[in-house]
Amino acid sequence: TKESYRMPDGFLWGAANAAHQFEGAWDVDGKGISIADVMLAGTKPWLNGQAPAKYANATAAGLATKHRLVTDQVEEGGNYPNHRGIDFYHTYPEDFALMKEMGMNAFRTSIAWTRIFPNGDEAEPNEAGLAYYDRFFDKMLALGIEPVVTLNHFEMPYHLVTEYGGWRNRKLIDFFTKYTRVVLERYGDRVSYWMTHNEINNQAQYFSDHLMLQNSGLKDYDESDAEELMYLASHHELVASALAVKIAHEVKEKVGNPKLQMANMIAMNPIYPHTSNPADQMAAYRAMEQTYWWGDVAARGEYPKWLLNYFEHHNFKIDITEEDKQILAENTVDYVAFSYYMSNVIGADDNPWIDFRLDKNHFDNEFLEKSDWGWQIDPVGLRWALNWMYDRWDKEMMIVENGFGAYDQLESDNSIHDDYRIKYHQDHVLNMERAVVIDGIPVMGYLPWSGIDMISASTGEMLKRYGFIFVDLDDAGQGSGKRYKKDSYYWYQKLVHSNGTEL
Numbered sequence: 001t002k003e004s005y006r007m008p009d010g011f012l013w014g015a016a017n018a019a020h021q022f023e024g025a026w027d028v029d030g031k032g033i034s035i036a037d038v039m040l041a042g043t044k045p046w047l048n049g050q051a052p053a054k055y056a057n058a059t060a061a062g063l064a065t066k067h068r069l070v071t072d073q074v075e076e077g078g079n080y081p082n083h084r085g086i087d088f089y090h091t092y093p094e095d096f097a098l099m100k101e102m103g104m105n106a107f108r109t110s111i112a113w114t115r116i117f118p119n120g121d122e123a124e125p126n127e128a129g130l131a132y133y134d135r136f137f138d139k140m141l142a143l144g145i146e147p148v149v150t151l152n153h154f155e156m157p158y159h160l161v162t163e164y165g166g167w168r169n170r171k172l173i174d175f176f177t178k179y180t181r182v183v184l185e186r187y188g189d190r191v192s193y194w195m196t197h198n199e200i201n202n203q204a205q206y207f208s209d210h211l212m213l214q215n216s217g218l219k220d221y222d223e224s225d226a227e228e229l230m231y232l233a234s235h236h237e238l239v240a241s242a243l244a245v246k247i248a249h250e251v252k253e254k255v256g257n258p259k260l261q262m263a264n265m266i267a268m269n270p271i272y273p274h275t276s277n278p279a280d281q282m283a284a285y286r287a288m289e290q291t292y293w294w295g296d297v298a299a300r301g302e303y304p305k306w307l308l309n310y311f312e313h314h315n316f317k318i319d320i321t322e323e324d325k326q327i328l329a330e331n332t333v334d335y336v337a338f339s340y341y342m343s344n345v346i347g348a349d350d351n352p353w354i355d356f357r358l359d360k361n362h363f364d365n366e367f368l369e370k371s372d373w374g375w376q377i378d379p380v381g382l383r384w385a386l387n388w389m390y391d392r393w394d395k396e397m398m399i400v401e402n403g404f405g406a407y408d409q410l411e412s413d414n415s416i417h418d419d420y421r422i423k424y425h426q427d428h429v430l431n432m433e434r435a436v437v438i439d440g441i442p443v444m445g446y447l448p449w450s451g452i453d454m455i456s457a458s459t460g461e462m463l464k465r466y467g468f469i470f471v472d473l474d475d476a477g478q479g480s481g482k483r484y485k486k487d488s489y490y491w492y493q494k495l496v497h498s499n500g501t502e503l
């Protein structure tokens with residue numbers, strides 16, 4: 001018999017998405033322009049398969065995505081895929097019905113910040129935006145689907161970038177916490193699982209202008225300032241996140257929802273040493289810390305000493321006040337939410353300070369295969385990561401993304417045979433189950449990316465598909481927009497109904 005394990009009662013089986021990637025309706029009901037609304041479509045790395053030599057390492061790391069160009073404003077005739085999404089803004093009742101039929105009892109999405117505060121700095125929120133999410137969450141709850149909500153998922157108001165310089169500006173803390181208070185007070189009675197920033201640690205790759213804009217609204221800076229700016233912006237985001245935890249705890253009392261809890265979400269891609277050479281071990285160990293220290297601050301409430309030394313060594317001025325320290329210490333996260341897609345391998349150089357850069361000393365893993373986009377597929381790494389994080393942070397955990405971006409073929413009978421996606425999820429779910437049952441790690445739920453096809457965040461493609469439900473649209477937004485069930489839809493349905501045993 002095939003190995004599989006039953007998950008604990010109440011386990012959340014769902015899927016995940018983000019407002020800017022599937023809602024469309026970018027200028028409807030008073031919505032403002034977000035950073036995703038000024039990003040043109042990109043492509044997968046080097047469609048002819050050959051990267052220019054200077055990008056060779058970046059390609060190995062799956063990083064050489066052709067950049068999505070960013071325009072100063074929304075330009076007539078530009079291909080802005082997030083303007084369209086899959087029109088979920090209007091189709092959510094039917095789409096949620098399909099997900100319910102799949103058996104899901106949870107669904108993660110984000111609130112588009114620009115529907116609530118269109119520019120980010122208004123005195124009053126936009127009531128039409130608030131009313132929309134009232135209907136949206138009520139629909140989910142009526143179907144028995146638990147909402148899991150991200151506050152800031154790569155879609156901050158563009159105005160906060162152009163007028164304030166993004167998160168480098170301390171004022172962003174106030175704008176974010178105001179927005180947080182408004183939505184928590186509005187939905188906190190019904191929505192229990194929250195997270196502040198999506199994949200806050202992606203900006204560890206501060207050499208990528210795409211990730212700097214996505215995470216922190218950082219644009220128009222000198223490359224030589226990028227690393228320091230990234231740490232400064234991150235600090236403001238972490239203080240804002242801790243204040244959001246504080247607000248959540250106040251609202252929890254006020255509305256009487258004892259389940260209400262807040263995480264700060266990270267992208268977890270384990271980093272392995274290239275060889276058993278102790279220097280490689282040390283480099284990979286510190287690279288893990290340089291990539292996951294955001295989690296340390298959020299879960300432990302203080303900066304690790306090696307990082308404070310690192311700031312001093314580089315003469316980075318991070319502006320960590322005494323008040324900030326107290327806020328961080330008093331408001332650690334309630335649980336850990338993370339995405340998991342792949343793992344990486346790095347080797348040492350001879351710098352004792354280990355200025356880790358994934359684009360510089362990355363290696364292919366000879367034991368792993370890659371997706372068409374160069375992401376190294378590593379199911380065992382998920383079990384490894386769950387153990388690593390639990391040892392370190394000692395909190396319950398929720399897997400809020402895990403998935404396989406691939407080209408799918410819609411057959412003439414409207415079927416889609418995505419056995420590669422089923423295999424990806426089978427292997428990852430098995431490793432999650434081993435972590436839960438054999439290792440004893442408390443995992444609250446599995447919310448793969450994604451229930452339904454949508455726009456890729458890194459490339460803006462529609463054809464990099466992740467869903468269990470196929471959406472008939474292409475990269476130019478052409479197609480019927482109709483929904484079809486993939487083979488993975490039926491597979492996931494059985495898995496959920498058997499609470500993890502029919503793998």
Ligand code: BG6
Pocket residue numbers: 018021154198199267339401405449455456457458459464
């Ligand atoms: C994560 C993001 O990085 O991975 C999602 O939180 C994103 O927004 C997902 O869509 C998959 O990445 P991509 O670039 O293939 O869409």
